[in-house]
Amino acid sequence: MSKALLIIHLSSLDAYADRYGIDEAEALASRMRKAILEHKGPVYIVDQRWPLVEPHSMPRFELVNSVQLARDIEWRHWEEWMEWEKFLKELRSEMRRAGVSEVVLGGVWYDPAGELGCVTESVPILKRLFRVKVDRDIVGCVTAEKAG
Numbered sequence: 001m002s003k004a005l006l007i008i009h010l011s012s013l014d015a016y017a018d019r020y021g022i023d024e025a026e027a028l029a030s031r032m033r034k035a036i037l038e039h040k041g042p043v044y045i046v047d048q049r050w051p052l053v054e055p056h057s058m059p060r061f062e063l064v065n066s067v068q069l070a071r072d073i074e075w076r077h078w079e080e081w082m083e084w085e086k087f088l089k090e091l092r093s094e095m096r097r098a099g100v101s102e103v104v105l106g107g108v109w110y111d112p113a114g115e116l117g118c119v120t121e122s123v124p125i126l127k128r129l130f131r132v133k134v135d136r137d138i139v140g141c142v143t144a145e146k147a148g
Contacts, residue, residue, distance in 0.1 A: 001101030002041040006126075007032060007138070008107030008119045009078070011050035013060045016108050016140040022055055025140075029059035032106060032138045036067045042098060044074045044091070046107070084118060088125050095130075102131040106138030117142055 017025030036043055052061055067073065078087055095103070103126050109117030119139055126132045 002099050003102040003104060004042045004044055004095055004098075004100040005035060005039040005104045005106070006095075006122075007036070007043075007045045008105065008122055009048060009109075010045055010060060010064070010107065011048035012108035012118075013063070013140065014050060014053065014056045017056040017059055020140075022059065025056070025059040026062075028108075028138070028140055029063040033063050033066055035104075035106060035135065035138045036073070037070055039104070042074060042095075042100065043071065044076060044095065046076045046078050046091070048079065049077055084121065085125060088122055092126060092129055100130065103133070105132060105134045108140035109142045110134060110136075110139035111142050112136075 013025055013029060016028065036045075050057070076091060078084075105119060105122060105126070107119045110119035111117045114120055114123075119134065123132055123134065
């Protein structure tokens, strides 16, 4: 059994850049890049494949360019019209079949209070089959103070 790295909604890094600034998004993208390249197990990235819009897409663009050929990545496409819970349950089953037993979770958005965000919503679904750890270094957080 292996430990997988799962990055949720990579394209939402653009929205993170729009809300908190390019510098914050570049820092988050840099931490994600390091985690992706250094992770010893399988890496899964769920991405909405949003069109690139400067300047907010540049951190995502640079991250994708630096990792996509550097290691094997299981890319999964998700669209807003898809039911998130159903999509995640299918991905969870696929990961289980691949021998995953533990998940390190990153991506955008995560709420430490557990109230909103797709990373936040993913935790209980994934915990039904895996040990799950949210890596606070590689999540774009939204908090009550940031959301307000």
